[in-house]
Amino acid sequence: MASPALDVTGDAFTPLRRADDRRLLRIAGPAALVIFGVTGDLAQRKLLPAVYDLANRGLLSPAFSLVGFGRREWSADRFAAFVEQAVRRGARTPFRQQVWDQLAAGFRFVSGAFDDPAAYQQLDATLRELTRVRGTRGNAAFYLSIPPRHFSDVCDHLARQGLAGHDDRSWRRVVIEKPFGHDLRSAQALNAVVERVFAPDDIFRIDHYLGKETVQNILAFRFANAIFEPLWNANHIDHVQITMAEDIGIGGRAGYYDGIGAARDVIQNHLLQLLALTAMEEPTSFSPRALRSEKIKVLGALGLPADLEAHTARGQYLGGWQGGRLVHGYLDEEGTAPDSTTETYAAFRVDVHTRRWAGVPFYLRAGKRLGRRVTEIALVFREIPQQLFTPGQTAAMGPNALVIRVQPEEGITLRFGSKVPDTNMTVRDVNMDFVYGHSFAEASPEAYERLILDMLLGDPPLFPRHEEVELGWRVLDPIERLWAEHGRPEGYRPGTWGPASADTMLARDGRRWRRP
Structure with a gap:
């Protein structure tokens, strides 16, 4: 229409x-x-x-x-x-x-x-x-x-x-x-500054990712469909990967980015909010209070692994060829300190200590100068016992996965195995795709359109409150302290998917990163 x-x-x-x-x-x-x-x-x-x-x-x-x-x-x-x-x-x-x-x-x-x-x-x-x-x-x-x-x-x-x-x-x-502070203490101080002048319900913290149509569709996808919600738990899901990858460098943002890094810039806010929407229980309504309550429960239930060093990775992009052109390394970008230890890639594991997600690790990663620009949430399902098929018959098949694509091509992909059309019983991965641009005549509004309109209406479900911000810093602060003690980040070539330590991190758990 x-x-x-x-x-x-x-x-x-x-x-x-x-x-x-x-x-x-x-x-x-x-x-x-x-x-x-x-x-x-x-x-x-x-x-x-x-x-x-x-x-x-x-x-x-x-x-x-x-x-x-x-x-x-x-x-x-x-x-x-x-x-x-x-x-x-x-x-x-x-x-x-x-x-x-x-x-x-x-x-x-x-x-x-x-x-x-x-x-x-x-x-x-x-x-x-x-x-x-x-x-x-x-x-x-x-x-x-x-x-x-x-x-x-x-x-x-x-x-x-x-x-x-x-x-x-x-x-x-x-x-x-954002940024809503650079650690828990500064976030609390910042919240105190604003809240001594404005009432909590009159403060709107912008996280533009929450204004994206696909992010909002997580709630519709989960709670309006009878197909997926029964599978949305530890009985069926092996692990979850949340990725925000960019194929560009910092550009002219060194003044802001140096000293901040990938974890503070996008994981503490964007990716933890995506995690909260993915892992939350069904709210009693779509009211701001009900949505906020369920998100806070998830963020409050987050825990880091005991061996934090083994379950974190950070890197800094090097110079080299990407997309047919020679690009600068991070330390050669204008405005970057030559001895900077700021990471341009960050990844870590976090666990949600609730009954629904017991034993299901969530892996978060964000970086610049990676293989392509993509933001996605991938729920990777448990593999079935292969008693019927031989290893050779399923060699081209990976675990089933449900992938929610936030950008650039907004939509949802379901990956599952299908028989190859020949005389042998060979199974390989195929995709079932939903793409917003193909299914709806209406163009998706920009995130800031939705957020500015919601603010003018006084409708705050998509705006994180100070409790959510502070819970995010409680997760990230121990990781930042660990990294501050470990010198330089590991270098990685432009156009790749980050440092080798990130692959090693998942390999320790018997898993591997998706290559979008």
């Missing part, structure tokens, strides 16, 4: 509404979105295009307003030109002049530093003017697309100016991006 068209014949655009249009309850009400760090890379590539795409799909109120906050001395018109450039470059929906004109009428820009009291006075006046002129009703969300070291300044000034408080007629929310 085609998406409802937009009525752009009047002064404001609104969705053409039908009685059966299920989007009606998902249209955000009047509000202002204030983006701190609006000239940064994330805002240009993701946030500003996502705002336009939401407007183009009729999911924002005609009163929606966008306020940029930055050091540049820009007028509203200059800011609008900057936003338009980002939208034309990054939006996934067509550019419509009438939609743009309505959206741009609500653009404002506040000039100032993050610690400048006068700038927050100007921001207060701007939000009051938008309430009066645009009808935003005093609702405002503050998106901190800035380094965490500035959170305290921004939150304190918002509080002093009275911008963080709200009443029964309006709301104020804050959105923060």
Whole structure:
């Protein structure tokens, strides 16, 4: 079914509404979105295009307003030109002049530093003017697309100016991006900074992976189908592999990445959240409280192996040929310290100490300059006793596997054995595939579209709370301490699947990594 068209014949655009249009309850009400760090890379590539795409799909109120906050001395018109450039470059929906004109009428820009009291006075006046002129009703969300070291300044000034408080007629929310600290102690300090100004239900921690359609489909796949849930346990599953692989290096991100590394960058947040959704019990509902409760139970049940050194691996990509071109090693990347011990590949085993998953190891890995770009969750089933078939007949068959592909080709693959069509009884692996792009006419929205809309609606199921963040650091901190004592990471060639120690890690358990 085609998406409802937009009525752009009047002064404001609104969705053409039908009685059966299920989007009606998902249209955000009047509000202002204030983006701190609006000239940064994330805002240009993701946030500003996502705002336009939401407007183009009729999911924002005609009163929606966008306020940029930055050091540049820009007028509203200059800011609008900057936003338009980002939208034309990054939006996934067509550019419509009438939609743009309505959206741009609500653009404002506040000039100032993050610690400048006068700038927050100007921001207060701007939000009051938008309430009066645009009808935003005093609702405002503050998106901190800035380094965490500035959170305290921004939150304190918002509080002093009275911008963080709200009443029964309006709301104020804050959105923060990862990293949520660099260890447990810093995460707790960061949470304390934000929570002394905003109530827990008004804090939205962005994990953009949770906005991806396939990640949300884990819940539908598990709990809406009678086929798979009976198999989703230790009786049938041998182990689980969660992979986030990139075929690129760090690019120009050395200033951020060096000293952070693969484990802190993506495993502590993205991959542990994927694990929680995979391993959780069925919630009583899809309410934020019910979903959060089940995720916290999983994260609280995680345990590391006794021999931690044997069940972790880290590496650092070397220079060499990849994809027909010569690429730099990590230590040769611009901005990287020449003696850096930051890992660009990280892998470790973690166990979920619940009845459902007793004895089933979860292997997590993430890395750069690997064989291809892919994020997936692979549930590898136990092998059956081969009493009927000879080893030769099943030599080309591996264990059955159910693979949930998060990116780039979103979908689900079921791998199982099938007889080869000849006169011999030979069995080999075949795949049964579901691909989003083939099965649905609707294009999947970008993750930031879903997350920004949920935040404006005050719907937080996809946003991790501080308990989840802190439980993730309780898992990772012992691994980081171990690695800090062991000098340099192991080198690995670009285009491979990481250091040899990662293969050895699984081989000790009698298993091997998938090669996506």
